[in-house]
Amino acid sequence: MGSSSSSTERIPDAQELMQETGFSAAHLVRLYERFEFLDKDDRGELRLDDFEAVSELAMNPIGDRIIGAFFSPGRETVDFPSFVRILAHFRPTDTNRTRNGRNGAQPEPANSRTSKLKFAFQLYDQDRDGKVSREELLQVLRMMLEMQVTEEQLQSIAERAIQEADLDRDDAISFDEFKKSLEKVDIEHKMSVRFLE
Amino acid sequence: EDDTKNPANLPVFTMDYPRIQVPFEFTLWVLLASFAKIGFHIYHKITIWIPESCLLISIGLIVGAIMHSVKEEPPAVLSSNVFFLYMLPPIVLDNGYFMPTRPFFENVGTVLWYAVVGTLWNSIGIGLSLFAICQIEAFGVQDINLQENLLFASIISAVDPVAALNVFEDIGVNEQLYIVIFGEGLFNDAVTVVLYSMFSFLADLPVVESEDVFLGVARFFVVGVGGVLFGLLFGFVAAFTTRFTHNVRQIEPLFVFMYSYLAYLVAELFAISSVLAIITCAITMKYYVEENVSQRSCTTIRHVVKMLATVSETLIFFFLGVVTITTEHEWSWAYVLFTLLFAFVWRGIGMLVLTQIINPFRTIQFNYKDQFGLAYGGLRGAICFALVFTLPDNINRRNLFVTASIAIIIFTVFIQGISIRPIVEYINIRRTNKDLNTINVEVHTRMMEHVVCGIEDLCGQWSHYYWKDKFKKFNDRVLRRILLRDNRAESSIVSLYKKLELQNAIDLLDTPLGDLSAAPSIISLHDEKKEAARPKRKFLAADVRKMHDILSKNMYKIRHKTIAYTNKYNLPDNSRAREILIRRHASIRRSLRPGSLRELKLLEVLNAMTDRSCVFSAGDEVDRLSARVQASGVSPRSSSRSLVPMRRLNTIQEQGGSGKSVVDEGPSGGPFGSSLRGRKAAVPAPRRRSSDREDDSEPPGGEEEALPPPPGWVPEDGDPGENEAGNPLLRHSSQTSRGSSRL
Numbered sequence: 012m013g014s015s016s017s018s019t020e021r022i023p024d025a026q027e028l029m030q031e032t033g034f035s036a037a038h039l040v041r042l043y044e045r046f047e048f049l050d051k052d053d054r055g056e057l058r059l060d061d062f063e064a065v066s067e068l069a070m071n072p073i074g075d076r077i078i079g080a081f082f083s084p085g086r087e088t089v090d091f092p093s094f095v096r097i098l099a100h101f102r103p104t105d106t107n108r109t110r111n112g113r114n115g116a117q118p119e120p121a122n123s124r125t126s127k128l129k130f131a132f133q134l135y136d137q138d139r140d141g142k143v144s145r146e147e148l149l150q151v152l153r154m155m156l157e158m159q160v161t162e163e164q165l166q167s168i169a170e171r172a173i174q175e176a177d178l179d180r181d182d183a184i185s186f187d188e189f190k191k192s193l194e195k196v197d198i199e200h201k202m203s204v205r206f207l208e
Numbered sequence: 209e210d211d212t213k214n215p216a217n218l219p220v221f222t223m224d225y226p227r228i229q230v231p232f233e234f235t236l237w238v239l240l241a242s243f244a245k246i247g248f249h250i251y252h253k254i255t256i257w258i259p260e261s262c263l264l265i266s267i268g269l270i271v272g273a274i275m276h277s278v279k280e281e282p283p284a285v286l287s288s289n290v291f292f293l294y295m296l297p298p299i300v301l302d303n304g305y306f307m308p309t310r311p312f313f314e315n316v317g318t319v320l321w322y323a324v325v326g327t328l329w330n331s332i333g334i335g336l337s338l339f340a341i342c343q344i345e346a347f348g349v350q351d352i353n354l355q356e357n358l359l360f361a362s363i364i365s366a367v368d369p370v371a372a373l374n375v376f377e378d379i380g381v382n383e384q385l386y387i388v389i390f391g392e393g394l395f396n397d398a399v400t401v402v403l404y405s406m407f408s409f410l411a412d413l414p415v416v417e418s419e420d421v422f423l424g425v426a427r428f429f430v431v432g433v434g435g436v437l438f439g440l441l442f443g444f445v446a447a448f449t450t451r452f453t454h455n456v457r458q459i460e461p462l463f464v465f466m467y468s469y470l471a472y473l474v475a476e477l478f479a480i481s482s483v484l485a486i487i488t489c490a491i492t493m494k495y496y497v498e499e500n501v502s503q504r505s506c507t508t509i510r511h512v513v514k515m516l517a518t519v520s521e522t523l524i525f526f527f528l529g530v531v532t533i534t535t536e537h538e539w540s541w542a543y544v545l546f547t548l549l550f551a552f553v554w555r556g557i558g559m560l561v562l563t564q565i566i567n568p569f570r571t572i573q574f575n576y577k578d579q580f581g582l583a584y585g586g587l588r589g590a591i592c593f594a595l596v597f598t599l600p601d602n603i604n605r606r607n608l609f610v611t612a613s614i615a616i617i618i619f620t621v622f623i624q625g626i627s628i629r630p631i632v633e634y635i636n637i638r639r640t641n642k643d644l645n646t647i648n649v650e651v652h653t654r655m656m657e658h659v660v661c662g663i664e665d666l667c668g669q670w671s672h673y674y675w676k677d678k679f680k681k682f683n684d685r686v687l688r689r690i691l692l693r694d695n696r697a698e699s700s701i702v703s704l705y706k707k708l709e710l711q712n713a714i715d716l717l718d719t720p721l722g723d724l725s726a727a728p729s730i731i732s733l734h735d736e737k738k739e740a741a742r743p744k745r746k747f748l749a750a751d752v753r754k755m756h757d758i759l760s761k762n763m764y765k766i767r768h769k770t771i772a773y774t775n776k777y778n779l780p781d782n783s784r785a786r787e788i789l790i791r792r793h794a795s796i797r798r799s800l801r802p803g804s805l806r807e808l809k810l811l812e813v814l815n816a817m818t819d820r821s822c823v824f825s826a827g828d829e830v831d832r833l834s835a836r837v838q839a840s841g842v843s844p845r846s847s848s849r850s851l852v853p854m855r856r857l858n859t860i861q862e863q864g865g866s867g868k869s870v871v872d873e874g875p876s877g878g879p880f881g882s883s884l885r886g887r888k889a890a891v892p893a894p895r896r897r898s899s900d901r902e903d904d905s906e907p908p909g910g911e912e913e914a915l916p917p918p919p920g921w922v923p924e925d926g927d928p929g930e931n932e933a934g935n936p937l938l939r940h941s942s943q944t945s946r947g948s949s950r951l
């Protein structure tokens with residue numbers, strides 16, 4: 012389906028992207044096709060409405076946050092490299108590729124556990140101050156909960172969440188506290204998407 | 209009164225029962241069954257644990273017992289003709305009309321595989337096994353020949369997984385599994401009916417040649433494909449007809465029913481698959497018809513389809529109960545028990561084998577739990593009963609077949625139907641170890657699930673978008689032009705949100721608070737100051753448990769559940785979608801900055817939305833909706849904390865304000881502000897106006913001033929903008945042409 016060749020010729024900077032994100036050529040081509048599909052006006056970059064045209068995202072309680080994550084601060088469009096870089100976070104963790112297998116000086120791969128957690132953290136932390144305040148937590152909670160939950164119940168839940176995680180008593184959850192609270196969770200599986208070829 | 213003796217006098221009071229007997233009794237039966245339904249739903253919890261079909265059969269049993277004790281015979285109405293010509297069409301029309309097309313087409317291969325091959329496998333397997341059993345002298349059923357066994361087997365292969373679907377929706381089954389079960393149940397009706405007619409024909413033949421078998425196979429394909437073609441034909445004709453019905457709105461729903469029924473009957477005429485014809489007709493027709501007709505017609509159609517189907521199915525189950533008591537049975541332990549056994553075994557094995565074969569072709573493969581769900585969810589239902597009951601009397605051992613079928617139906621419906629929920633929940637529960645979760649974990653993991661789901665959607669994991677894209681192009685260029693009365697190019701935001709938001713608006717009016725801004729339970733209108741000053745609370749274990757409870761009950765489940773079409777007996781439910789949008793509306797209203805001209809223009813645009821939209825149903829609609837979501841332009845993420853798509857939220861939400869006149873209370877700049885306020889006063893109720901062409905062009909007029917018009921914003925073309933203050937809402941163009949700028 013789609014173009015038969017899995018050639019990366021049409022994709023600018025394909026090699027660097029593959030190197031950086033760890034996607035295989037086949038994955039990259041398919042993502043490029045998808046990018047082109049989403050890009051309804053063939054502009055070469057995606058705008059907000061292109062994202063919103065995906066119907067299922069409209070029905071996703073945190074759809075807005077997810078879409079927002081693709082846009083770098085201050086930018087209104089998403090080009091293909093940015094698109095792919097964000098998606099790289101969701102690549103399944105390579106169990107056989109150890110960090111030492113690559114250059115030691117390489118930055119943290121996009122799909123490492125820490126990077127995945129950072130992505131999730133940033134969905135909460137809209138003002139990028141490195142902490143999830145009570146209010147930010149409440150915002151996401153509200154999005155995810157049905158309407159019959161009362162405000163008081165919401166507040167209690169948020170309160171409890173902060174109490175559980177907040178170790179340095181600053182009434183907010185820092186990234187390390189976030190990481191620690193999820194240490195028993197299999198993030199590699201939870202935050203992975205099986206990309207199609 | 210002595211009127212017979214003295215005919216010259218005018219009788220004052222007479223009674224003529226025979227005259228009205230038939231319709232009267234029919235009405236009573238229908239009423240009785242409907243009362244039963246009312247009864248069940250009074251105590252809502254019952255329907256969670258006991259499927260509705262169980263309850264109906266039970267009531268039928270009771271009534272049957274009563275009738276039996278007074279030696280009454282049930283009305284001999286359930287003949288073959290009555291069933292096939294009157295009772296079956298509404299049921300399948302309902303199936304076809306409310307089928308979620310997008311997931312269906314994405315899984316069409318799998319669905320057909322299970323439906324066709326699965327049913328064949330079951331029929332032939334059960335038939336052959338039973339025939340083998342019949343050879344054993346001890347059971348005394350030697351006179352049933354192969355054809356008759358196959359006939360019987362094909363009848364009991366028809367599954368009706370409604371009860372299973374309800375359970376799966378509640379617990380959480382991935383969408384793929386859901387649509388496969390749904391589709392299988394739908395299509396195997398068609399397959400069963402075809403097999404039934406084939407085998408009953410064969411059963412009459414004294415000798416079956418091998419060429420008959422080949423002819424049978426060929427016939428199968430002719431029947432199937434022919435049915436689909438007929439359905440398409442009638443569907444397109446129906447769509448075309450509705451293009452011209454804007455002046456006769458009152459009879460618009462009629463066309464839907466007449467054409468689909470016609471498709472059914474014509475297919476029956478040529479002895480091709482009428483079930484497939486009507487299903488295909490409904491699927492094809494729905495998409496175009498719902499764009500052409502008015503909202504009221506749309507609602508009417510949906511309601512009537514559901515109503516007819518429910519009545520029909522209810523009657524069949526009810527009748528089943530009655531007939532169980534009153535009919536003369538022929539019981540054979542061996543035959544019945546073996547039938548049960550083989551039905552289970554073959555379905556189970558069939559699922560395993562079929563899944564092994566098809567899994568490699570699927571992107572999302574079915575694991576063993578899924579397969580168990582598929583197999584165990586195969587309850588037998590109304591069609592099975594009706595088919596066996598209408599077997600002609602010349603079939604040898606007909607009564608035995610009836611008895612055996614009833615036994616199977618009752619067994620599967622009661623035992624499997626009631627037990628499937630606990631079993632599936634048990635299997636599921638073992639997956640997550642809830643006790644170890646902290647609140648944090650529970651919240652964050654759900655959030656991550658939503659994220660992954662969203663990313664998968666974004667990447668188009670589920671859709672074979674290549675073909676879909678091709679079809680969409682064809683659709684736009686050719687089909688829509690011919691079949692739609694008012695065809696706008698797809699990139700019109702207006703129609704998109706109209707649908708959604710108008711319905712929201714209408715529903716909002718039903719809530720006690722007419723104005724969202726006064727909805728405290730949604731937004732925290734509590735003093736924020738209070739929060740900061742509150743000392744740290746101590747939470748008891750009981751509190752925490754309660755929180756877990758709240759979270760698990762109230763957190764939105766990820767989209768993998770197809771919420772909209774879960775309960776077969778209800779209209780599609782979009783309350784979750786509504787909630788999400790209402791919430792967004794509220795949050796956007798709070799954060800709406802004054803003086804933002806763009807937003808205001810959008811506000812205005814959306815306020816003037818018309819009621820072109822039909823009742824929102826989250827499957828197809830959202831598909832089309834979001835295909836249209838071209839929020840006008842992109843505003844930079846200027847507001848520091850606000851979420852990026854604030855604008856988009858505008859567009860969605862303000863639509864909700866359309867009828868509701870929920871105009872933002874912030875000060876508004878420019879001429880539009882006053883117009884908005886003006887509207888607020890003028891419109892207390894949702895405006896169900898037919899929209900004119902012009903209505904749909906509101907966005908661009910305003911937009912052009914603020915920003916370059918977004919690409920593909922069709923309504924800009926030549927339609928007068930509706931930006932004159934106060935005009936749109938006050939313009940009450942009720943019966944004029946419907947602008948349907950959609951999709």
